[in-house]
Amino acid sequence: MTAMNKGKNSLSFKIRSGEQTSINSDPTFFSDKNFVIINWRDILNPKAGGAERYCYEMARRLASDGIKVTWITSGFEGAPSQEYHEGIKILRVGNVFTVYLAMIGKFIRNRKNSYILESVNAIPFLSAMLSRKNKTVMIHHLIPYSVFREKLGFLAPVAYFLQNVLNPVLYRKARVITNSESTKKELLDQGYRDVNIVKTGVDSGFYKPTIKMDYIVAPGPLRPWKNHSDILTAHSILPDNFHLFIFGAAESEGYLQLLKAKAISLGTRERVHFLGKISDDEKRKLFSISKLSFGASVKEGWGLSNMESQSFGCPVVAYDVPGVRDSVRNYVTGRLVEFGNITALASSATELLTNSSLLNQYSERSISWSRNFQWQECYRDFLNATVTYGRKLKAEAPENRFDLFARLRAR
Template identity: 30%
Template sequence: MKILWFNHRDPRHPEAGGAEVRMREICKRLSGKGCSVTLFCEQWKGGMNEDFVDGIRIVRAGGKVGVHFKAPYMLMKMEDDYDVVVDDIAHAVPWLSSLFTKKPVIGQIHHVHQEVLSQELPRSLANGIALAEKTLKHFYKTLIAVSESTKKTIVEKIGVPANRIVVIQNGVDCNAYRPSKKATTPTILWVGRVKKYKRIEHFLLAFKMVLREVHNVKLVVVGHGDYLWTIKEFAKKLRLRNVVFKGRVSEREKTMLMGSSWVVVSTSQVEGWGMTLTESAACKTPAVAYNVLGVRDSIVNNVTGLLVEDGDIRALAKSLVRILSDFKLRTELSKNALKHANQFSWDHSAEKFRNVLEWVIGAN
């Protein structure tokens, strides 16, 4: 099977995130099973025009906007070199490949962006992209969602019938993410791309409350993004102590931090799947998070972590204090988190993805 895969970024892109982790983990397994995989994505400074990563051929062209204009040319140029197309819609704007090829096309959606676009973009641009996202139902007969929450939102916000959506959950590499020795000092971890909709301000406000109860607690923020400077300034304004902004770190350091931390936090407004929460769980680290779409798919409340009402900063702080102060609770949640994480396999996700692709090719 020959697959042409469209995504805005590749795994080596400086701004690669969870969508690129998923793409890499699934595609390298498809390649390992004899599939030919070509990824077409945007060019970035320092990136080669063509590259190979884990058996995946990578073709880079155009920028953040230009890549969409290059994609139709790629589809027509490679017409004889692929059996199926995957439109990976990680950033709201659909590729619309079905307009330029007669080969079968499926779309993959991580999360619906309707409610967060206005926070990240100017109003006119946000409205335009929101409208483009709503056209998905007209161009994809089959969609893959990364979680049940994402599927539910696609049905409700985009209007795609549920029977056209297949859920394939994310996995976790339990060989890379595994338990390690915990820090002697109580440590809270936040990890991810630093974007406005992640609402890290909520976490910092909660941390200030936590400091009143757990005086020696340390906060580590891992990640980069266009909102990082704002968050650092906010932390200064709050006069927070024991806060470390790590910025971009290696996979090895990220894994070590996940393993040594006592608890990981998410304050995001929405996620497709809380990938960093599952990775932390594989490191035997429980989570505290808002009970929002996507995040609730990766945390079992009161079993692998604690979910609190969306936007309730005081409840967020109380839950953090509970875990940091209660050794028995923390131990139980940690044990359950590890057990839960071991259920998610990239091998299983890749196999299910392959089955969907074969079905789509056969039905075309």
């Protein structure tokens, strides 16, 4: 719980590791200890991804430290309009397309005395115009045009314009956080001025089996731009004893059936297992007994599933694309090959899988690398980029003449 030192100008949060982060306090700012997160999805949404996982890990730690956390997001089938999850108040309105307008009322009612984290997924929330202070913007990654085209069809140019033209104007001077050097460089090239990297964490491995099976994993979610089709082809080139386990929520039933049909056409259907969305416990068990993890994404913000794989000693073979090249160390914890080169994907996997000594070296280094990314460290980075930063600005800012006028009128 929160440990508050009733000193004159300080408020400190007790970090669960036992360390403390002191935050410059002003009773007129953030006085109710509120934190508002705006994200198009929440962690309970079946299609939640890496950005939602990051927001959730930060939000539940804020709540544990006594902060009132409100998460404004879109609704989904079967979800209540309001619920509490691990101390986080989740408010749902509209859907993934209408939430950008529908959230205005809830945002206005909750923004007072709050620090705001706006998680931007291409389309900006109107909070960009309703609140410019006491706010940090999170941009997980920039979405390629090919993904917009696949997902939105003729509306792709609109989304691309919003992400690459309008957003850099709206958030040019905003405090921006992201998870990788690759994304930071892209954002700076677009004209963002204050871009900061915050680590993404991974849970420590729970299972330490004495033997690895001839299993390969391909984490989801299953979306066209994750290119599981390429993974199926690469797997078909490997020796017949290796089984492929594909898991994660599918973009649609139709897309899942396309992948299953591809496995049939390759003659590998009996060695390919589509598990759907599985629990965290099942996922950890699978990582812990698998020898290798495949990735074929067009791009990632960071590649959380890569870090999860590596934390269980499961090296990654993937395409060398932004985000992935940040989370996987080429020729150290995995192999990165040219995008679209399925033959190279398969040959790199074969080299590791058929050389147990080499595979063990990669496995050990993967575990060591993943230990640099613990959620508690990420939380400290997050506090420094949000609440601590906001209080610093408040302490350094000269008094606004309109604020002074309002105080004089109040007298």
